[in-house]
Structures are given as C-alpha cells and as structure tokens.
Amino acid sequence: MATTGQETPDANRTRTRIAFIVIGMGVVGIVVVSWVAMATTKNKDETSRLVFASVLPLIGTWVGAVLAFYFSRDNLQAASETTLRAVRAAGGLTAETLVKDVMMRVDQIQPKKMVADDAVAKQLTLKELYDAMQIAKRSRIPILTDRQAALYVVHEPDIDKYAQTKGINASALTPADTVTELLADPATASVVSGFVTVPDTATLGDARLAMSKAMDAKDVFVTDTGQKSGVVLGWLTNSDLARAS
Numbered sequence: 001m002a003t004t005g006q007e008t009p010d011a012n013r014t015r016t017r018i019a020f021i022v023i024g025m026g027v028v029g030i031v032v033v034s035w036v037a038m039a040t041t042k043n044k045d046e047t048s049r050l051v052f053a054s055v056l057p058l059i060g061t062w063v064g065a066v067l068a069f070y071f072s073r074d075n076l077q078a079a080s081e082t083t084l085r086a087v088r089a090a091g092g093l094t095a096e097t098l099v100k101d102v103m104m105r106v107d108q109i110q111p112k113k114m115v116a117d118d119a120v121a122k123q124l125t126l127k128e129l130y131d132a133m134q135i136a137k138r139s140r141i142p143i144l145t146d147r148q149a150a151l152y153v154v155h156e157p158d159i160d161k162y163a164q165t166k167g168i169n170a171s172a173l174t175p176a177d178t179v180t181e182l183l184a185d186p187a188t189a190s191v192v193s194g195f196v197t198v199p200d201t202a203t204l205g206d207a208r209l210a211m212s213k214a215m216d217a218k219d220v221f222v223t224d225t226g227q228k229s230g231v232v233l234g235w236l237t238n239s240d241l242a243r244a245s
Contacts, residue, residue, distance in 0.1 A: 095205030099198060103222050103234030106148060111136040113143045121151045122180045127173040130159050140219070140237065143179070148232045150221045152192045158182055195219040199226030200233055208241055 093102065111132040115121045121143045129141050133156050143152040156170075162182060163170040183189045194216040198207050202222070211217045218238045223230030 093204065095203060095208075097204045098200070099202050099204060099207050099220070099222050099236060100200040100234065102204070102240070103236050104240075105234050106144075106232050109142060109235055111138060111141050113141060114146055115143060115151070116146055118145075118151055121145075122178060122183065124179050125173070125175050126154075126159050126162065126170070126177045126179070126182070127175070129154050129179075130156070130170045130173065142219070142221075142232075142235060144232055149229055150195060150197070150223070150232050152179065153195050153219045154179065154182065154192055155218065158188050158191060161188065190216040191218065195221055195228075197221045197223045197226060197228050197230065199223065202226070204241065207236060211238065211241065 113121070113124060113129065113132070115124070124143065133139060133141050139156040141154050142150065143154065144150055159170050159173070159182075162177070162185075163173055166173075166177075179192070182192055194214055196207075196210040196214050196217045196219075198210055198220060200222050202210075207220045211220055220236040220241070221228075221232050222234040222236070223232055225231075
C-alpha cells in the first residue's frame with residue numbers, strides 16, 4: 001500500500017494554484033519569446049517555421065511535466081485508498097487481518113532497487129536513490145537482491161540527514177556518497193537495516209508486534225519463510241500499519 005496521507009483542502013488548493021501559475025507563466029513566457037523572435041527577424045517565413053517547430057514541443061513538454069507531477073500523488077493515493085476500501089468492505093481491517101490481504105505485493109513496489117548482492121547494494125549512490133524517490137513521490141526505497149531477498153530500506157530523511165552533515169543539499173550528493181556511508185553511522189544503520197519480516201500467514205497484529213520489538217524498525221517485509229533470508233512477497237510500512245488500525 002502507499003504511504004501517502006490524507007491531504008488537507010488548503011494544501012490541495014495551494015497545489016492547484018501552483019500548477020495553474022506554473023503552466024500559465026510558462027505559456028506566456030514562450031509566447032513572448034516567440035513574438036519577439038518574429039518581430040525582430042527579416043526572414044519571417046523561415047523564423048515562423050523554426051518557432052513553430054520549437055515552441056509546440058516545448059509547450060507540450062512543459063505542460064506534461066507539470067501535470068505528471070500534479071496527478072502522480074493523487075493516483076498513488078487513490079490506489080491505496082481503493083485497496084483499503086475493498087478490504088474494509090470484505091470485513092474490515094482488524095488485528096486478525098492477514099498481512100497478505102493488505103500488503104503491497106513485491107511486483108507493485110515502486111521505486112525499488114534490485115541488486116546482485118549486498119556488496120553491490122552498498123555501492124548504490126545516495127543521489128540515485130534520492131532521485132528515484134523524488135520521481136516516484138515516495139519517501140523510502142527498498143533494496144532487494146535479484147532473488148528478492150530484502151537487504152535495506154533507505155528513507156529520504158536518512159539521506160537528508162547525511163547531506164546536512166556535509167553541509168549540502170541531498171540533490172548535490174556525489175557518486176562518492178553511497179549506502180556504505182549511511183551504514184557507517186550506527187544510528188542510521190539501525191534504521192536502514194532494521195526492518196522486520198513475517199510470513200504471509202501473519203496478521204496485522206503479528207506485524208505490529210514484530211515491529212514493536214525492533215526499536216528502529218519502520219518497515220515489515222512479508223517473506224515466504226518469515227525470515228530475512230526469505231523471498232519477499234510483499235511490504236508494509238509503519239505508516240500502512242497505522243492507517244490500517
């Protein structure tokens with residue numbers, strides 16, 4: 001399930017206003033530039049063809065990028081809410097609800113990183129993980145092996161905290177900043193690798209209990225064996241468990 005929360009009416013209005021302002025300013029700016037180009041050239045036929053060929057794709061790209069950002073969060077939230085409503089309609093979510101009925105299946109997890117082994121996982125750059133989260137509008141990214149065993153879950157605040165210690169923004173991290181650097185800090189390492197696992201026969205109550213026993217756990221993986229070495233079948237976050245209560 002997605003981990004997005006409910007959006008307030010004020011936040012929705014603000015986001016809508018920003019979308020219209022950005023699109024409006026972009027279109028106006030492009031029109032002005034095009035007009036200036038047409039007004040200051042002697043070869044209007046050639047210039048008009050160049051403007052037409054350049055401006056239309058630019059407008060399409062601009063509007064498409066804004067709309068993609070505008071609607072992606074809503075689509076993700078709608079999918080999550082639809083799943084929750086379906087489960088509630090089938091009998092409601094209780095401590096006895098099976099995790100397999102509400103988990104996000106492994107094939108649905110986006111973003112995620114698949115690697116050959118732990119050594120490769122540790123060499124993943126934080127910038128790559130951060131960018132993947134920004135694109136997907138998510139605040140965490142699981143790292144799994146090619147055989148679907150869970151290795152780590154990197155959270156956006158973990159990367160932000162690391163970047164702050166270097167006095168830079170997370171978007172300015174370099175290839176030298178890798179998962180290894182996060183694991184070098186015991187406090188961050190306990191969060192990144194502190195997930196818990198349960199079998200698909202477990203209930204939400206079992207998942208909450210397992211998470212409560214691990215001090216820094218924020219994620220629960222459902223595996224075929226219930227062990228960390230098992231094949232990941234699905235994923236639940238602390239936010240999912242809170243919303244499902």
